[in-house]
Amino acid sequence: MDKKTIIVTGGAGFIGSNFVYYMLKKYPNYRIVCLDALTYAGNLSTLEKAMKKENFRFVKGDIRDREAVDNLFAEEEPDVVVNFAAESHVDRSIENPQIFLETNIMGPEVLMEACLKHKVGRYHQVSTDEVYGDLPLDRPDLFFTEKTNLHTSSPYSASKASADLLTMAYHRTFGLPATISRCSNNYGPYHFPEKLIPLMIINALNDKPLPVYGDGKNVRDWLYVEDHCKAIDMIIHADCVGEVYNVGGHNEMANIDIVKLILKELGKPESLITFVEDRKGHDRRYAIDPTKIKTQLGWEPETKFTNGIVKTIKWYLDHKDWWEEIISGEYQKYYEKMYGGK
Numbered sequence: 001m002d003k004k005t006i007i008v009t010g011g012a013g014f015i016g017s018n019f020v021y022y023m024l025k026k027y028p029n030y031r032i033v034c035l036d037a038l039t040y041a042g043n044l045s046t047l048e049k050a051m052k053k054e055n056f057r058f059v060k061g062d063i064r065d066r067e068a069v070d071n072l073f074a075e076e077e078p079d080v081v082v083n084f085a086a087e088s089h090v091d092r093s094i095e096n097p098q099i100f101l102e103t104n105i106m107g108p109e110v111l112m113e114a115c116l117k118h119k120v121g122r123y124h125q126v127s128t129d130e131v132y133g134d135l136p137l138d139r140p141d142l143f144f145t146e147k148t149n150l151h152t153s154s155p156y157s158a159s160k161a162s163a164d165l166l167t168m169a170y171h172r173t174f175g176l177p178a179t180i181s182r183c184s185n186n187y188g189p190y191h192f193p194e195k196l197i198p199l200m201i202i203n204a205l206n207d208k209p210l211p212v213y214g215d216g217k218n219v220r221d222w223l224y225v226e227d228h229c230k231a232i233d234m235i236i237h238a239d240c241v242g243e244v245y246n247v248g249g250h251n252e253m254a255n256i257d258i259v260k261l262i263l264k265e266l267g268k269p270e271s272l273i274t275f276v277e278d279r280k281g282h283d284r285r286y287a288i289d290p291t292k293i294k295t296q297l298g299w300e301p302e303t304k305f306t307n308g309i310v311k312t313i314k315w316y317l318d319h320k321d322w323w324e325e326i327i328s329g330e331y332q333k334y335y336e337k338m339y340g341g342k
C-alpha cells in the first residue's frame, strides 16, 4: 500500500475526528496530521486514542493563520488536505455571523493558497447540503442534485456556499486539484451536544425539557457519520478532480419523530417535549439525491437509521464522561491550562 500524508483540519470536531479514526484504521501506512484551533467545538479528549499512534500528529492551529499553515505544509509536505474546520452551528451563525465568514470563507482561502504553493495533490472541501437551501414538505418527489442552484438561508449556509464557489474558482483559475462533497445531516459518536440528536439524548437522560423548534415537522436527511467518512475516503482516492458529490442516504425524518424515537429508546415520557420559538429562516426540508456518487464511485451507505440511532444512543450512555465534561465546561478550562496564551 502506498504511503500518504493527509492533513485533516477540524479533526477535533465531530465528523473530523470520526474521519481521523476511520483513516487510521483503514490506512495504517498513512500519516494523519490534524490541524485544529480547538474552538468551543473542538475536543482534544476525542482524539486521545489517536494520540497514542505513531502515525498521528495533533497540531493546535487556526486555518486562518497563513504563516502557521504555510509552516505546517512545508514541514509535512501533505499529499491531501481535507478541510472539515468550520463554524458549523446554524443557530450560532444567526447570533454572530462574523466568525462564520472569517472561518468558513477566509480559512479555505488560506488553505488553498498553501495547497497551490506546496503543490498538494488534492484539496477536499467538506461542504453541506444546506448550500441548496430547502425543499417544500409537500413535494416529496424533489431532491437536491449537484445541479440544483445554490440558494442559502442562514449566514452559516451562505458562508459554506461561498467556500464552495471559491474552491471551484481556485480549481478553474489556478488549476487547484480540488473536490467538494455536500453531505446531509450526520449523527453518531462525538457529536457536539448543541446539535439536535445529542442534545435531545442528553436532555432526556437528565430529565430536562426537549426544545423542539416551531411545529417540529422540519425534515432532515440523516446519515451515520462513518458513511460520510467512507464517501470522503472514496472521493480523495478517485480520479475526479473538479467534481462535486452529494452524499446522503435517503433517510428523511421529521424532527419530532426523531425526538419521540429517542424518548422511547430511553424509556422517558413525551411530556418532556417542549415546543419553542422557531429558528429564524428555518429550512423546511433537506433531501439528497446521491445518484452521482453511487454510480461514479460505487458509494453506498452501510448503516440504516434504525440501527445507527440505537448505536448512537448507546454511545452516549457509555461515554457520559465525554459529554459531561463538555457540558460542565471542564474541557475549556483544560485548554486554557494546556495552551493558554498560545
Ligand code: NAD
Binding pocket: 009, 010, 011, 012, 013, 014, 015, 016, 035, 036, 037, 038, 039, 040, 041, 042, 043, 061, 062, 063, 064, 083, 084, 085, 086, 087, 088, 089, 103, 107, 126, 127, 128, 129, 160, 182, 183, 184, 185, 186, 187, 192
Ligand atoms: P464541529 O463544529 O463539530 O467541528 C468543527 C471543528 O473545526 C472543531 O474541532 C473546531 O475546533 C475546528 N475549527 C473551527 N474553527 C477553526 C479554525 N479557524 N481553524 C482550525 N480549526 C477550527 O463540526 P462538524 O459537525 O464536525 O462539521 C465538520 C464539517 O462538515 C464542517 O465543515 C461542516 O460544515 C460540514 N458538515 C457537517 C454536517 C453535520 O451534520 N454535522 C453535515 C454536512 C457537512
Ligand code: DAU
Binding pocket: 088, 089, 090, 091, 127, 128, 129, 130, 183, 184, 185, 186, 194, 195, 196, 197, 199, 211, 212, 213, 214, 216, 218, 219, 220, 255, 279, 286
Ligand atoms: O444538513 C447538514 C447540516 O446539518 C450541517 O451543514 C450543519 O453543520 C449541521 O449543524 C446540521 O444543521 P441543522 O441545522 O440541520 O442541524 P441541527 O442539529 O442544528 O438541527 C436539526 C433540526 O432540528 C433543525 O430542523 C432544527 C431542529 N432543532 C435543533 C435544535 C438544536 C430543534 O428543533 N431543537 C433544537 O434544540
